[in-house]
Amino acid sequence: MQSIIQASSSTLISLAIGLILTVLLLVYNGRLINGIIAIMYISYVMPGIIIAISIISAFGLQNPLMEIILGNVIFNAPMVGILGYLYAMGTNQREIQMAKILGATDIQLIKLYIRNGAKGLWIGAILTFILCFQGFSLPLIIGGPEYSTFEVLIYLFKRTYIMPGPFPFSNASTMAVLQFSILLLPVVSYLIISKMPSISQPTSFKAFSKVKSLVALVLITIILFILYLPLIILFSRFPFWNLLSILNINSIKLALLNTLLFSSISVILSILLLIFVISDISGYKSDLIFITSTALTPVAIALSYFLIYQTFLPLPYVIILIFIAISLPFMARNYSDSILRIPFSERNSTFILGDSRIGATIYYYLGRIRSSFMGIVALEFVTIMGEFSAIATVYTQNTVTLTVEIYNEFLLRKINVAYAISELFVTVIFISTFLIYLIGISGKSGSKNFHTRNKQTV
Amino acid sequence: MVNLEAKISIQGISKRFEKEYVLNSVSMEVLPGEFRVILGQSGTGKTTLLNIISGLISPDEGKIILDGKDITKVPTEKRNIAYIFQDLGLFSSLTVKDNIIYGLMVRKYKSEDIEKRLHEYASKFGLLNLLNKYPIELSGGQKQLVALARALIINPSIILMDEPLSSLDTFLRNNMRWYIKNLAKSMNLTVIYVTHDVDDCAIMADKVSVLSNGKIVEEGDKGEILNNPRKEETAKLLGYNIINFNNSRLFVHPSKIKIGGNIEARIINEERGIMFHYLLKTQFGEIYAIFDRKYNEKEGISIPGV
Numbered sequence: 001m002q003s004i005i006q007a008s009s010s011t012l013i014s015l016a017i018g019l020i021l022t023v024l025l026l027v028y029n030g031r032l033i034n035g036i037i038a039i040m041y042i043s044y045v046m047p048g049i050i051i052a053i054s055i056i057s058a059f060g061l062q063n064p065l066m067e068i069i070l071g072n073v074i075f076n077a078p079m080v081g082i083l084g085y086l087y088a089m090g091t092n093q094r095e096i097q098m099a100k101i102l103g104a105t106d107i108q109l110i111k112l113y114i115r116n117g118a119k120g121l122w123i124g125a126i127l128t129f130i131l132c133f134q135g136f137s138l139p140l141i142i143g144g145p146e147y148s149t150f151e152v153l154i155y156l157f158k159r160t161y162i163m164p165g166p167f168p169f170s171n172a173s174t175m176a177v178l179q180f181s182i183l184l185l186p187v188v189s190y191l192i193i194s195k196m197p198s199i200s201q202p203t204s205f206k207a208f209s210k211v212k213s214l215v216a217l218v219l220i221t222i223i224l225f226i227l228y229l230p231l232i233i234l235f236s237r238f239p240f241w242n243l244l245s246i247l248n249i250n251s252i253k254l255a256l257l258n259t260l261l262f263s264s265i266s267v268i269l270s271i272l273l274l275i276f277v278i279s280d281i282s283g284y285k286s287d288l289i290f291i292t293s294t295a296l297t298p299v300a301i302a303l304s305y306f307l308i309y310q311t312f313l314p315l316p317y318v319i320i321l322i323f324i325a326i327s328l329p330f331m332a333r334n335y336s337d338s339i340l341r342i343p344f345s346e347r348n349s350t351f352i353l354g355d356s357r358i359g360a361t362i363y364y365y366l367g368r369i370r371s372s373f374m375g376i377v378a379l380e381f382v383t384i385m386g387e388f389s390a391i392a393t394v395y396t397q398n399t400v401t402l403t404v405e406i407y408n409e410f411l412l413r414k415i416n417v418a419y420a421i422s423e424l425f426v427t428v429i430f431i432s433t434f435l436i437y438l439i440g441i442s443g444k445s446g447s448k449n450f451h452t453r454n455k456q457t458v
Numbered sequence: 459m460v461n462l463e464a465k466i467s468i469q470g471i472s473k474r475f476e477k478e479y480v481l482n483s484v485s486m487e488v489l490p491g492e493f494r495v496i497l498g499q500s501g502t503g504k505t506t507l508l509n510i511i512s513g514l515i516s517p518d519e520g521k522i523i524l525d526g527k528d529i530t531k532v533p534t535e536k537r538n539i540a541y542i543f544q545d546l547g548l549f550s551s552l553t554v555k556d557n558i559i560y561g562l563m564v565r566k567y568k569s570e571d572i573e574k575r576l577h578e579y580a581s582k583f584g585l586l587n588l589l590n591k592y593p594i595e596l597s598g599g600q601k602q603l604v605a606l607a608r609a610l611i612i613n614p615s616i617i618l619m620d621e622p623l624s625s626l627d628t629f630l631r632n633n634m635r636w637y638i639k640n641l642a643k644s645m646n647l648t649v650i651y652v653t654h655d656v657d658d659c660a661i662m663a664d665k666v667s668v669l670s671n672g673k674i675v676e677e678g679d680k681g682e683i684l685n686n687p688r689k690e691e692t693a694k695l696l697g698y699n700i701i702n703f704n705n706s707r708l709f710v711h712p713s714k715i716k717i718g719g720n721i722e723a724r725i726i727n728e729e730r731g732i733m734f735h736y737l738l739k740t741q742f743g744e745i746y747a748i749f750d751r752k753y754n755e756k757e758g759i760s761i762p763g764v
Contacts, residue, residue: 345547348514351534352541353561353612364560368551 003149006065007133010072015125017073018080019114021223022121025085026113027106027208027216036220037085040078043228045379045429047386048137049403051075053410053422054230055142057237064143071138074227076131080124088117106208134297136389141410151299155393231426237419246420254398255405255421256428262316262401263384266323270331270380273324275361278332293329301325302390315399319391323384330383334376338369382429402428464523465490465648466511466616471520473506473672480506482672483520488616488650488665493642495659495680496652497695498669504652505544507669508618511650512541524615535564540609541618545625546601548593554604555580555589561612579607599630606638610645617642619651623658635661656696660684668692699745701761710761715747719760725753 021040025033043051051071059067091113104112114121136151148156208216225232246252302322309318339347342365350360366373388403395404402425409418464487473481480503488494498504509515511522513534521530529537541547549557558579562572580586583603593601602622609617619638623631639662642649651662652669659666659680666683668676670691676683687693690700693709701708712735723738723745734749738759747759 343545343547345543345545346549347547348512348534349541349543349547349549350560351514352512352539352547353564353608354535354538355560355564356535359564363563364549364552368549 002139002143002147003133003135003151006068006072006135006139006147006149007129010069010076010132011125011129013069013073014076014080014128015121017077017223017227018084018124019121021078021081021220022084022088022114022117023110024216024220024223025081026088026110026117028213028220029089029208030213030217032217036224037082039224040082042078043074043231044076044079045382045386046075046231047388047403047425048075048135049141049388049406050234050386050422050425051230052137052141053406053418054234055138056415057419058230058233061142064147067142068135068138068147070230071142072128072132072135074230076124076128077227078224080121080128083120083124084114084117085120087120087123088113091116106212109208134299136299136392141407151297151389154297154299154303155389234419234426235423238416238423240423242420246417246424249417251400251408252402252405252417252421252424255400255402256424258399259385259401259403259428262319262323263381266320266327266384267377267381269320270324270328271377273328274332274335275366276358278328289329289332293325298322298326298387298390299393302393306394310394315394315396319394319399322390322394323387326387326390327380327383331376331380334379335373338372338376339365342368385425385429463489465492465525466650467521467523468507468511469521469523471507471510471517471522473503473510473515473517479672481510481517484669484672484674485520486667486674486677488648490648491646493639493647493649493651493662493664494667495663495665496650496667496669497654497656497659497683497692498652499654499695502669503672504654504669505620508541508620508650508652511616512539512618513537538612538615539618540612540614540616542605542609542620542622544620544622546605546622548601548604548608550593552592553589554585554591554593554596557593557604558585558589558608558611561608565612575611579611583607598626599634602626602634606641610647616648616650619649621653621655621658624653624655632657632661638662654695656684668695670695697746701742701745703742708761710745712746712748714762715745715749716760716762717749717751717753717757719758721759721761723747723755723759725755728753 025036028036048071051074055067055071055074061067096109096112133149134151135149136155139147139149140152140155143152145156247256305318305322305325309321313321347365350364351357355363385401386403387401388407391399391401392404392407395401400408402421406418406421406425409415409421467487469485471481471484472479484503484507486494496504496507506515510517513529513532517530521528523529524537524539549560552560555576559572559576562575567575576589577586580589583606585600585603585607588596588600588604593604596604605622623634626634635658638649641647642662651658653659663680666676666678666680667674668683668689668691670689676687676689676692683692684696687696687698687709690707690709693700696711698709698711699715701710721740721742723740725736726739726744727737729735734752736747736749736753738745738747740759742761745761747753753759
């Protein structure tokens with residue numbers, strides 16, 4: 001019941017705020033738009049546990065349900081806004097120009113845009129529902145037993161059971177199957193909506209006056225400031241200049257190393273799998289795989305992998321497998337999305353000229369979409385670094401990661417250390433993604449190493 | 459029966475999207491060195507047919523035989539076919555040189571052979587000074603030449619062209635028509651070229667296949683098809699008037715309609731270009747006529763054969 005209450009109310013509020021943000025972004029649509037969207041993505045890549053700790057740092061533990069919903073909204077509303085805006089910008093600008101010529105008011109123009117943006121808003125809302133339904137960090141940390149979602153219940157079931165020994169699989173699996181079945185409904189809705197036609201070629205056209213654009217910018221700033229206030233407050237809780245001192249604590253040092261190690265290996269293996277195994281999957285199929293795999297929740301995946309592989313694989317390998325299983329479909333979906341943006345003729349010229357799928361991927365596609373590919377890798381890296389629910393389900397003392405360490409410190413009532421690790425974590429995320437971005441713009445993938453193929457130089 | 463002399467034989471190809479036939483049992487044979495133009499209006503399945511020949515999409519039914527071998531299930535990259543798309547499909551992130559040699563690189567040619575062939579084709583197409591440029595830095599005509607060089611350097615068995623000249627201005631387009639025609643003849647290339655443009659067909663084709671609603675409705679030598687269309691679809695495509703007369707339907711080309719005669723005609727529309735163009739209302743229905751001088755309704759018109 002908590003899963004449904006939290007997911008429904010969070011979805012409704014996120015959709016409302018997302019709609020407002022979509023409209024404001026459309027009205028603004030100025031020079032800073034890419035920067036604003038990048039800022040809005042921050043909450044999306046932020047691990048749930050960091051948002052939970054931020055909310056506690058800002059409001060304490062006063063009204064758990066409201067705080068859980070607030071956390072979900074911080075996480076999802078900007079994403080809904082971005083999706084709505086991107087789809088709305090797919091509106092043929094000639095339509096907007098023609099509407100203006102015919103005397104349409106600003107509200108009528110926005111309605112025209114929103115007609116196309118609606119698809120993005122619905123997709124955002126469905127994803128929000130799925131993500132909140134399988135909410136883990138927020139209900140676990142802020143809520144407590146009476147606010148447990150399915151994910152938390154499965155996790156608690158596993159934590160209270162003492163291994164080794166025959167695991168009473170039926171209880172946990174029943175919950176996992178029930179959760180999966182409920183989530184199939186939004187999954188099917190997502191697939192139906194995503195098959196609807198949309199998106200034409202957008203061109204830059206300023207449909208609204210400068211004054212209105214400026215007002216929209218101010219309003220966007222205010223909304224984002226309010227949404228991100230807990231994250232800002234978090235950074236005031238532990239002096240930033242003392243951050244490195246916590247690295248002297250052995251458990252934190254180990255957690256940081258484990259986090260970087262698991263993330264790097266999982267990302268590298270995911271890239272290899274992407275190139276050599278699934279580079280041939282078409283856009284719609286990868287969308288299908290991606291969305292269906294979101295219905296398989298991280299805790300359920302972690303638990304099933306753990307039960308199957310722990311008898312013959314060391315735990316670090318199992319953890320890496322779990323991370324790949326969780327993140328690969330998302331990566332594959334983003335990758336195929338980028339490939340599909342290459343014009344049909346250019347994309348297929350590689351095969352016409354005799355190249356194989358893998359050859360074309362390595363020697364042309366990756367170079368062609370280099371910047372977006374590095375973005376995908378960065379997102380993958382951050383996602384794995386911030387993974388909490390799966391690792392919390394299976395970790396041992398030697399395989400603790402930063403997110404688990406934050407939770408452990410929180411349970412030990414060392415709240416200041418939890419704040420400090422959260423700050424450290426956010427800093428590591430920013431530095432790592434920035435480094436990946438630098439590699440992306442200076443790397444030698446694709447066109448630059450084209451001549452090295454077969455070690456020939458022309 | 460497979461014609462053993464045919465370079466490519468397309469046998470009963472059908473393709474449905476949703477429940478609608480885009481191609482319905484299309485068959486044709488193209489001989490070595492032949493320039494075949496497939497003429498058809500937009501949406502008749504021309505591009506789909508080329509995509510099937512190239513292997514980019516699979517047919518629901520039918521076979522493609524190339525050089526005597528069934529290639530229907532052979533993957534695109536193993537067919538040794540060249541395909542020049544409507545928008546050319548140049549690799550935007552590669553230089554002209556890398557675009558041209560891509561096909562040789564994937565075929566693992568030795569570097570000295572690549573260099574030799576690159577020089578040969580870059581010279582042939584006048585691209586030697588452009589090798590280090592990117593496609594975005596080229597003019598429309600130069601892009602066409604790069605696409606041709608890239609397609610031909612791999613010695614393809616057959617070349618498919620999907621209205622590659624449609625984005626060029628009239629002058630350049632006309633030049634390229636003759637250029638491609640001469641190139642095809644001098645290199646003895648087998649080409650399948652799809653277009654809706656009758657002028658493309660008139661200049662370049664050896665033989666013409668007319669595609670309408672997913673079916674080949676007429677096929678034959680260029681002169682025969684363009685001058686004496688036998689099917690209504692072909693006649694419409696070539697701009698003929700379709701006139702009902704004595705329970706039969708006549709195809710009359712606008713230029714064949716003469717001033718003077720006993721057929722009364724009322725002018726519905728009049729336009730002046732190099733010639734005078736009229737849309738006339740007659741007892742046979744609306745007809746389109748071209749005259750070399752201004753027409754007066756009182757003069758009447760005559761339609762040869764009526």
